[in-house]
Amino acid sequence: MNKPETRIQKKNQSAILAAGLKVFSQYGFHGSTLDKIADEAGLSKPNMLYYFSSKDAIYKALLARLLESWLEPVTHIDPAGDPVEELVNYAKLKLTMSQHYPNESRLFANEIIQGAPQIGDVLRGELRTVIDQLAHVIDGWVSAGRIQPVDPYHLVFSIWSMTQHYADFDVQVRAILGDRDPMAGAEMHIENMLRRMLTPEP
Structure with missing residues (x-):
């Protein structure tokens, strides 16, 4: 059984999706990068990849x-x-x-x-x-x-x-x-x- 997400995990996922939305809507899928999304979310790229395995995963979730x-x-x-x-x-x-x-x-x-x-x-x-x-x-x-x-x-x-x-x-x-x-x-x-x-x- 999967453990329930912690408050920090939910907060980070929300921050990543909000950042992804802003970056993708501005630059489009091909013009967006994981670095841009991580910077916008205020997270390191490795930390972000803990929640979403790729740029595609963030985009599809949105x-x-x-x-x-x-x-x-x-x-x-x-x-x-x-x-x-x-x-x-x-x-x-x-x-x-x-x-x-x-x-x-x-x-x-x-x-x-x-x-x-x-x-x-x-x-x-x-x-x-x-x-x-x-x-x-x-x-x-x-x-x-x-x-x-x-x-x-x-x-x-x-x-x-x-x-x-x-x-x-x-x-x-x-x-x-x-x-x-x-x-x-x-x-x-x-x-x-x-x-x-x-x-x-x-």
């Missing part, structure tokens, strides 16, 4: 944790709830995650841009299964006349693009908006777009 947190809100969409409210609330949550976890969003975007070498199987497996299930729910809402006709997959892609844009293209957003808060009005805009798109005609 992606696994990220995917788990991103998939969870999808599974909480209630098929019996009000369809427009369920989808608007999901979009709001995605925007909040983009706002508070921009490095995670950029890490994921970098992995996808590179062709998803580390998580391709997960995308084609677990992620596709979850989105297929959501698409089935959305198709059911359309068939029942509870929302306007819409392609469920492209709807999900649109929600992702509308919300993650604020993290993945933060520099561009801030360059255009200048001193304005980049998130000011974003939630209302996205909500209005979705309500107009989805609400059935009287």
